[in-house]
Amino acid sequence: MKRRFRQRFYYYNKRYERSTRVKSQSDANRTIERDPRTIVVIERDDGTAKSVVFQCPDGCGEVLRINVAHTLGSRSWRFRADVRGRVSLYPSVWRTTGCHAHFFLTLNTARGYENMPPPKWRTR
Numbered sequence: 001m002k003r004r005f006r007q008r009f010y011y012y013n014k015r016y017e018r019s020t021r022v023k024s025q026s027d028a029n030r031t032i033e034r035d036p037r038t039i040v041v042i043e044r045d046d047g048t049a050k051s052v053v054f055q056c057p058d059g060c061g062e063v064l065r066i067n068v069a070h071t072l073g074s075r076s077w078r079f080r081a082d083v084r085g086r087v088s089l090y091p092s093v094w095r096t097t098g099c100h101a102h103f104f105l106t107l108n109t110a111r112g113y114e115n116m117p118p119p120k121w122r123t124r
Contacts, residue, residue, distance in 0.1 A: 014057035016108040019087045028053040032063055039087045039108060041079075044069075049079050052087060057110035058101035066093065082107065 019039040022028050028040040032053060040053040052066045066089060068079035078090040086107040094102040103112025 011113055012057065012111075014110045016054060016087075016110070019081070019085050019108060025053075029063070036061075039105075041081070041087065049081075052077075052079060052089065054105075056095070056099060056101055057103055057105075057112065058095075058099045060099040060101070062098055064093070064095075 015037075016039045017035070017037040019041060020031060021041045021043050022031060023043060023045075025042060028042050031038055031040050032055060036055045038054070041049050042051045042053065044050050048069075050067075050069045052068055054064055056062045056064055067076045068089070070076055077093070080088045080090070082088075087105065088107055089105040092102060092104045092112070094100075101112060103110045
């Protein structure tokens with residue numbers, strides 16, 4: 001469902017039906033191909049989250065891979081999963097290429113704006 005926002009941007013909600021944990025990128029790709037409304041968490045051998053993979057909630061169909069691994073010198077999003085396995089990412093995700101979607105992922109629901117212009121700052 002889309003609602004007009006300031007006559008230029010559209011607000012949307014997209015609910016992902018489930019989240020699952022896998023050990024490899026290829027398993028994540030197969031899961032997303034089978035069920036695009038799934039959020040896949042790729043784990044390391046010790047059980048900590050390495051990345052989160054899901055389809056863009058804006059509807060462009062692109063698969064997003066978000067780094068949540070906290071390693072020395074790397075930037076990453078904060079990742080949380082509740083007892084029911086629902087995924088949240090902090091801060092918001094703002095795509096600087098493609099559809100330029102800007103959204104928050106909270107408890108398996110993406111809330112955001114589409115048709116946003118790219119951010120003014122430069123990416124590194």
